[in-house]
Amino acid sequence: MAPVPEDEYLLLVNREHPIGRGNAPEDLTELSGTRADGRPTQTMRKCAAMALNAMFLELDRLGYLDRTSPDGLTFSVTSGYRSYEYQASLFETYKSQYMAGGMTEEQAIARVSRTTARPGESEHQTGLCVDMHDRLCATTEFEHSPVFAWLSENAWKFGFILRYPKGKEEITGYSYEPWHYRYVGRFHAERIHRAGLCLEEYVS
Ligand SMILES: [Zn+2]
DSSP, X not given: OOOOOGGGGOOOOSSSSOOOTTOOOSOEEEOTTBOSSSOOOXXXXXXXXXXXXXXXXXXXXXXXXXXXXXXXXXXXXXEOXXXXXXXXXXXXXXXXXXXXXXXXXXXXXXXXXXXXXXXTXXXXXXXXXXXXXXXXXXXXXXXXXXXXXXXXXXXXXXXXXXXXXXXXXXXXSSOXXXXXXXXXXXXXXXXXXXXXXXXXXXXX
16 A cells, blocks of 8 residues: 555645535544534544544643533634535625625625635635634634634644734735634644745745
8 A cells, every 4th residue: 555645635725726616525524622502513534633633632631621611612613624515605695695785796796705715715625624713703812812822832733734824814815814724734734833834835
């Protein structure tokens, strides 16, 4: 059996590099850290999911997870893999809301595109990224959380990088997202972390 190349998980997906509609991972695995608020158990590709589950075990051991929090607002996963169809329905929902507010279809599409990826352009369709935080909604306020400080120093050890860092907005095409982490495997995560690069810079 041939060894798996280290860059199997380096896949780049963004507006310029969309992922095909039929590209659905076959090894989706459940994430133990899914937020316990009734949402479906989130998934990622097997290797990424096992690494993330290991990271949550470590966070739990270190006391970062408050499982007794009555509002369920402990640090947890809010979104993992999303299918093309799910992203399409998400985009449509937001678009109709803006159109109901008086925008033309063109205006609504432009407005939604600022914050929501079009179907086929979301990294969430790869099954290699995850949104996780300890807030009600994903906001940059999460960067003040002790868990974020820990992630900034340790996520790479589990193969994860912060995908849309502060100061790299022009290159990634996305606003700073302290909650969105991407699995690239430990080999590349260490190099990306040490060099202070974003994925676009690293793969080019
Ligand atoms: Zn995300």
